[in-house]
Amino acid sequence: xxxxxxxxxxxxxxxxxxxxxxxxxxxxxxxxxxxxxxxxxxxxxxxxxxxxxxxxxxxxxxxxxxxxxxxxxxxxxxxxxxxxxxxxxxxxxxxxxxxxxxxxxxxxxxxxxxxxxxxxxxxxxxxxxxxxxxxxxxxxxxxxxxxxxxxxxxxxxxxxx
Numbered sequence: 462x463x464x465x466x467x468x469x470x471x472x473x474x475x476x477x478x479x480x481x482x483x484x485x486x487x488x489x490x491x492x493x494x495x496x497x498x499x500x501x502x503x504x505x506x507x508x509x510x511x512x513x514x515x516x517x518x519x520x521x522x523x524x525x526x527x528x529x530x531x532x533x534x535x536x537x538x539x540x541x542x543x544x545x546x547x548x549x550x551x552x553x554x555x556x557x558x559x560x561x562x563x564x565x566x567x568x569x570x571x572x573x574x575x576x577x578x579x580x581x582x583x584x585x586x587x588x589x590x591x592x593x594x595x596x597x598x599x600x601x602x603x604x605x606x607x608x609x610x611x612x613x614x615x616x617x618x619x620x621x622x
Contacts, residue, residue, distance in 0.1 A: 464500075464569050480543035481554040484516070488531060488538040488567050488591060495598045500581040507538060507569065507586050514540070518553060520566065520592035526553045529591070540565070540591075553593055566592040 491504040509531055518524040526549050529540040544550035556562040573585035 464571060480546050481551045483541065483543050484527065484529070485541045486539065486565050488540060488565055490537045494580060497598045499579055500583070502586070503582055503584045504535065506584050507588050510589050514588060515590045517590060517592050518549070518562070519594055520568065524549060526550060526593060562593045562595055564594050564596065566594045566598070568592065
């Protein structure tokens with residue numbers, strides 16, 4: 462059975478202009494209890510495929526967006542990847558700009574778990590995929606869109622008339 466966890470995600474412009482923007486966010490904060498179930502992850506409990514984590518739109522395997530290489534830290538796991546310059550990449554970036562897709566949801570297979578104070582504590586899990594989603598499960602899982610501010614000169618504005 463695949464479980465899901467929803468977490469923070471952010472969007473910012475790709476200043477290299479090689480993609481429609483960057484997906485940055487938190488896949489999971491270790492120790493945080495989900496808002497929709499009594500579940501949390503022990504530090505260092507999650508591992509990923511060597512090739513990276515596939516991120517789909519709303520967990521739909523027919524709508525892959527990109528492959529991310531998670532950044533494992535002491536208290537959390539984050540992603541920071543450019544969206545590909547594909548239809549799905551551009552659509553995902555637009556959906557984030559519009560506030561439609563605002564969270565990440567980790568898909569995982571729990572291999573080891575225990576109960577502590579009424580909570581399911583996952584101590585080992587394999588996570589091959591995640592979803593860019595509209596409703597995150599974790600309270601701190603809010604998306605942020607960062608847009609580069611463009612300043613146009615008077616000459617640039619006149620050219621567009």
